[in-house]
Amino acid sequence: AQKVTQAQTEISVVEKEDVTLDCVYETRDTTYYLFWYKQPPSGELVFLIRRNSFDEQNEISGRYSWNFQKSTSSFNFTITASQVVDSAVYFCALSEVNFGNEKLTFGTGTRLTIIP
């Protein structure tokens, strides 16, 4: 069965600091997708990134970057030069690619607070 672990329940950093959110996953499939979603205080879920298991290239989008390492089953998310608007709960999720199993398994989330 698939599983996603976000061991960091809450993180607080001072504005402009860099912060990394950890995500470790378990799956028996060789083909799968990993996701990060952001949930700001307003409550909606905002899609950030989707990565398939065959693409281990790190990705950078502005101040956001993602480090995917199959060897350690991790898909970590780094925010560089954090800003107050980054304060949110961040969820990592896993989707296995078996027909009949098209669903996301979410981690329990990491609450990130950026202190001005």
Add this chain to the structure above:
Amino acid sequence: DAEITQSPRHKITETGRQVTLACHQTWNHNNMFWYRQDLGHGLRLIHYSYGVQDTNKGEVSDGYSVSRSNTEDLPLTLESAASSQTSVYFCASSENPQGDTQYFGPGTRLTVL
């Protein structure tokens, strides 16, 4: 612009009542999902549908039902609401199977007294 909406956004009901939460998407997506969000659990899948007339149980389906009569809508029904079903409910949709990105509605906060 295409979107996914949920109604009501907030609902208070009493134990034992039947409640239906609406989800409507204009993406024309085949796949639709219902999740509940509870502190310490993240989001957990309740039911999902791959198309009209198709419904499937998720990991926390007891006490819930869905029906899919058209592409746009997947209403979630609580047959007899219980206090344990107090939660925030999210609907989502995706275009393709095989790990496609799911896009979420704004959520419905349900309180069962």
